[in-house]
Amino acid sequence: MNKQEKGQLIEELSEKLSQTGHFYVADAGGLTVEQINAFRRLCFERGLEYKVVKNSLIEKALDRQEADFSKMYDSLKGFSGILFSPEVGNAPAKVIKEFRKKYKSEKPLFKAAAIDTDVFVGEENLNFLSELKSKTELLGEVIGLLQSPAKNVISALQSGGHKISGLVKALEERAQ
Structure with missing residues (x-):
């Protein structure tokens, strides 16, 4: 060379x-x-x-x-x-x-x-x-951590909604 x-x-x-x-x-x-x-x-x-x-x-x-x-x-x-x-x-x-x-x-x-x-x-x-960890992996973890509280709130609201609707149905059936 x-x-x-x-x-x-x-x-x-x-x-x-x-x-x-x-x-x-x-x-x-x-x-x-x-x-x-x-x-x-x-x-x-x-x-x-x-x-x-x-x-x-x-x-x-x-x-x-x-x-x-x-x-x-x-x-x-x-x-x-x-x-x-x-x-x-x-x-x-x-x-x-x-x-x-x-x-x-x-x-x-x-x-x-x-x-x-x-x-x-x-x-x-x-x-x-x-x-x-790569930049992509770190961003994924941060996004997951940020989404976690919101998912918990939504989950609690949804499960609470099912309980309320179940109570309303039970009360309605008693009334009849």
């Missing part, structure tokens, strides 16, 4: 990083071709994009971002691939865990992640990130 091609790749990667609010860096080195293909397929099915890129090019693309991703630089060693998640911040973590469970493998290793501008480095953050 010549200097011009590297520059173009850095530019494309930099643009992709700025457009995608969530990305993970993982090490899938040591997996068989069959396993890598299965991992890529799983990523595709979950709406993620997986690219293998040289660490130096990833670092240069991160340097071009407005946010400070310098905490990730130490994790850019060895084999690195980037998982891009356009909408859901926890999707790559869930895919990594699902793949490990299905193939009974310790790979791919989680190196680092950026969710919006927050940086998470190290394997110990994978469980936390996989349990992190």
Whole structure:
């Protein structure tokens, strides 16, 4: 790859990083071709994009971002691939865990992640990130909590209406 091609790749990667609010860096080195293909397929099915890129090019693309991703630089060693998640911040973590469970493998290793501008480095953050709720899930919970009191009031009114109508019917039958 010549200097011009590297520059173009850095530019494309930099643009992709700025457009995608969530990305993970993982090490899938040591997996068989069959396993890598299965991992890529799983990523595709979950709406993620997986690219293998040289660490130096990833670092240069991160340097071009407005946010400070310098905490990730130490994790850019060895084999690195980037998982891009356009909408859901926890999707790559869930895919990594699902793949490990299905193939009974310790790979791919989680190196680092950026969710919006927050940086998470190290394997110990994978469980936390996989349990992190997405914006849609949080909105659903808030809406559910807001609807709950209204549903209880409506339910009480409806059940009370049945009791009143039952009492009126009973009184009417007695009167006859």
